[in-house]
Amino acid sequence: MERDDVIAENTIIQGHENSRRKERRILIALFIILIATMLVSLTIGRYGVPLDQIFDIFMQRITGREISEANTEANLVLFIIRIPRILLTIMVGAALSASGAAFQGVFKNPMVSPDILGVSSAAGAGAALAILIGVSSIGVNIVAFVFGIGAVLLVMLLAKAVGRGSNTLLVMVLSGVVVSSIFRAMTSLAKYIADADNKLPEITFWLMGSFAKSGSNRNVIIMLIALILGATPLLALRWRMNVLSFGEEEAKAMGININRMRIVIVACSTLLTASSVCLCGSIEWVGLIMPHITRLIVGPNYRILLPAAMLGGGIFMLVVDNFCRAIIPGELPVGIITSLIGAPLFIYMLFKGRRDWA
């Protein structure tokens, strides 16, 4: 009997180790896909740079040789325009995806995301107002973050007051709709008063969500800092997010300091979304659908879900941005495409995932 027990335990642990090995392989695969997509992205655009030339330029850079004359122009296109844009795109995709996954865990609600909770529109409104007043770009970031946090708090408060603890799933989504609409009105107001000759086009184009103007080395560094500040705590706490998704009482009884945990996760997720919105406008749906698609592939355990969703978000964003750059000469705002892809995909997942959400 006792031997049987040991065998049963070993089988469980063996099975678990196998699935973890599989998880690691998925992460490696995603990483390889990301690198491959980056390489392809370097070649795409109005100024065609074939892969062998890219390789040539990289070799010249790495070995410290002089950039050959034939490569000067391509070198500029790559390092001033394309590489910063690609890096920024990947980081924004990863940030939005991580933010969505974390919000879903902390509110134990698979239907929320930075857009649905109103964080995106609030950060957008904050940034629009800041641009209008004319503060520095760091100031725009800070105002956007503060507005974003304000939106989450408002949604939490509303959901708590209206839902009284029951059926918060829908109430929270509806509260998000209300809060979003308030901040959208503020954005419209900012547009209405904005100077029609210079500020209005700036705000409008940026609100559509685009990487066209944001791919500079400076922005890459800003986003990198935000990503490190926001995503590191989330990744470090990702096991506890699992426990949190079982609800407040159970998580507390399992030894988690709920309030501290919530504050950290909400602040980090908001930071990630707000900085993305500041740099490239509100790109909707990514934060909702990427965690879902990833969950369908790797399951709901945040240990694998969060890193996989970040890699997946980066790949998705990059592919969509490439498409926007390639499809028409003037290039399409990326937010339009994510919405066109995201909405139907979400409806599909509503059908497919209904069982899990009941």
Place this chain on the structure above:
Amino acid sequence: MKIDMKDVRCGYKDKAVVEGFSAAISSGRILCLLGPNGVGKTTLFKCILGLIPLMGGSITVDGRNAQEFSASDYAKIIGYVPQAHTPPFSFNVFDVVVMGRTTHMGIFGKPGKKDFQIAAECLDRLEISYLANRVYTEISGGEQQMVLLARALAQEPAFLIMDEPTSNLDFGNQARVLKNICLLAEQGLGIIMTTHQPDHVFQCEADVSLIMHDGGHLSGTAEQVITEQNLRKAYGIDVAILNAQYQEYDLCFCRPLIHGSQTGRR
């Protein structure tokens, strides 16, 4: 170990639901919280778990005030087995059980080899190893209840608090869960459980606190508290308490007397 509750007063906002409740439980014992709907059984155990604040009186663990413990330390003393419910994400059963280990990990910790080992042992201890690779949201209510019990055991607490562990279970699963509860008590755990069945008190040879609508309560052994008069006072119905010999068992059970059928059977 021993948990002492003295003059406990608790409730929501400013309104006390439970007042002047006193009872104690030691390792290896079972304490059933019995009483009609709405007398505050749930409120009381939430207070013992530290989920809602204690408004008056004291709860001590081996003489130390429960409020002094951090959430993490307290979780190492008391584990919570909630009623089975559906979480928003379809976790794997083994992952759910491993979550019970959280309190033994660092803040940024992830489960390690030892945690997996203990989780596997807990599944085995309850004889549900076969569930390990199933999806938690797809198993039956009875199985979910057992998995939640395994999760609480993985926490390695000295006490368990169970919220109506047999509700929503079929006849067979009720007996199975109850049997496991008794086994765990024999192995040294102290168990506090709420229940709607006075019979559970007899079956588990438990101590009992019977809470009344007027806020009063009676604590003691099954024989002292579960009497026909007390049950009538608590629930407002007539109850027969019967003793019987069946094979080698001495059975004690209670049966509500439903008007009509009672006269028919005489």
